[in-house]
Amino acid sequence: MQTYHTPLDLVRERSPERPVAFARPGVVAVAARWFQDSFQGDVFYAVKANPSPWVIETLAANGVASFDVASIPEIELVAEHAPGSRMAFMHPVKSRRAIAQAYFDHGVKTFSFDTHEELQKIIEATGNADDLSLIVRLGVSAEGAAYSLSGKFGVDSHHAPALLLAARRATQDRMGVSFHVGSQCMRPTAFQAAMAQANRAILRAGVMVDVVDVGGGFPSVYPGMVPPDLSDYVDSIHRGFAEMSVHKDTELWAEPGRALVAEASSVLTKVELRKGDALYLNDGSYGSLFDAAHSKWPFPVKLYRGEDGAGEEVEGPLKPFRFYGPTCDSIDHMPGPFWLPEDVREGDYIEIGMLGAYGIAMNTRFNGFGDAETVAVSDAPMASMYGLAGRHIRLPREQQQEERKVVRLSRPKGAAGKKGRRR
Numbered sequence: 001m002q003t004y005h006t007p008l009d010l011v012r013e014r015s016p017e018r019p020v021a022f023a024r025p026g027v028v029a030v031a032a033r034w035f036q037d038s039f040q041g042d043v044f045y046a047v048k049a050n051p052s053p054w055v056i057e058t059l060a061a062n063g064v065a066s067f068d069v070a071s072i073p074e075i076e077l078v079a080e081h082a083p084g085s086r087m088a089f090m091h092p093v094k095s096r097r098a099i100a101q102a103y104f105d106h107g108v109k110t111f112s113f114d115t116h117e118e119l120q121k122i123i124e125a126t127g128n129a130d131d132l133s134l135i136v137r138l139g140v141s142a143e144g145a146a147y148s149l150s151g152k153f154g155v156d157s158h159h160a161p162a163l164l165l166a167a168r169r170a171t172q173d174r175m176g177v178s179f180h181v182g183s184q185c186m187r188p189t190a191f192q193a194a195m196a197q198a199n200r201a202i203l204r205a206g207v208m209v210d211v212v213d214v215g216g217g218f219p220s221v222y223p224g225m226v227p228p229d230l231s232d233y234v235d236s237i238h239r240g241f242a243e244m245s246v247h248k249d250t251e252l253w254a255e256p257g258r259a260l261v262a263e264a265s266s267v268l269t270k271v272e273l274r275k276g277d278a279l280y281l282n283d284g285s286y287g288s289l290f291d292a293a294h295s296k297w298p299f300p301v302k303l304y305r306g307e308d309g310a311g312e313e314v315e316g317p318l319k320p321f322r323f324y325g326p327t328c329d330s331i332d333h334m335p336g337p338f339w340l341p342e343d344v345r346e347g348d349y350i351e352i353g354m355l356g357a358y359g360i361a362m363n364t365r366f367n368g369f370g371d372a373e374t375v376a377v378s379d380a381p382m383a384s385m386y387g388l389a390g391r392h393i394r395l396p397r398e399q400q401q402e403e404r405k406v407v408r409l410s411r412p413k414g415a416a417g418k419k420g421r422r423r
């Protein structure tokens, strides 16, 4: 991977035709360390949030030794980039072949399920293995989360005790419970409440569990969504765990996805055309901007001017813009508002921040687009849960005017290497 000091250095050195994803491994490292220092349990990275090899490798190099996977390709990815790490197959619905391959070819022993039928599949596909860690996925309330992950999966409280009992009988090894409070959970106490719910199911079943897996849901910062400190979340989990009727060796697990990677990536897009307040970009809802289109998240943005002239920074009054992506589909629309200097024009570059989770990961090749390159940078993210940048992305126009700058760029005349600080 090529390395630049900042996104601006890349724009100065070469005007990229295609979108560029910026990787900030240092930011992933800080997040990984924070979870290990703060969370009193095992951290499984939920690979789906961002399956980039540099993410897997950086996490593994910074002590994350466990991964939450949902498919054979994810398992192969982790096996390649974090060899020897532990994997948990936490998709509650798997094909028999995927279960067998995971168990026999990759040594995966932890499986989750939310029905008796899936439990039976796991037992049969592993040849009645007696060394399985069987995790019952419980449905819990998703209040306070931007995305519910309970609508599709999770056994309801009425049927949970019987499934817990069946799981307990099916393994000599670990049996446990898991849930997901919903992604981008804005309320720390949601974890404690879900754990109380899990505890009631355990008591009604009359079983002992060896694992309490609190899933993901740890938030990041987006405009209009500034969550409480992450330490409030782990405190809520630790309190919830202390209140559960579990034995002294019961393990506490978490599966953060978003919080480990969201702030570590941004994407550089190019303005292909301006029509009033609509900017037509070379990345969109079929690329890295799924949430900007489908959830209307107004991601933070920075503008870089790619034109001849002096390389000075210019402040400009801001105006709200909306984006269109490069495909011919009218769904490819990101309403924003994205606050940019009012003179934004064709040929400018817009860096869209906080796309490390469920951004880069969502890229498709629809309509011939989506072929982004990745380069490493070492500047600060646009916002941070870990004190790496300002915590707040302020929305009111007056405040944004203080923060945002247009950067006028000169095309480097034969001095690209010096300016670009490329290694």
Ligand SMILES: *Cc1c(COP(=O)(O)O)cnc(C)c1O
Pocket (backbone or CB within 6 Å): 046, 048, 049, 068, 090, 091, 149, 180, 182, 183, 184, 215, 216, 217, 218, 255, 256, 257, 258, 259, 357
């Ligand atoms: C998606 C998912 C996660 C990660 O969720 P985040 O909200 O990104 O932390 C964790 N566990 C399971 C089972 C998931 O499906």
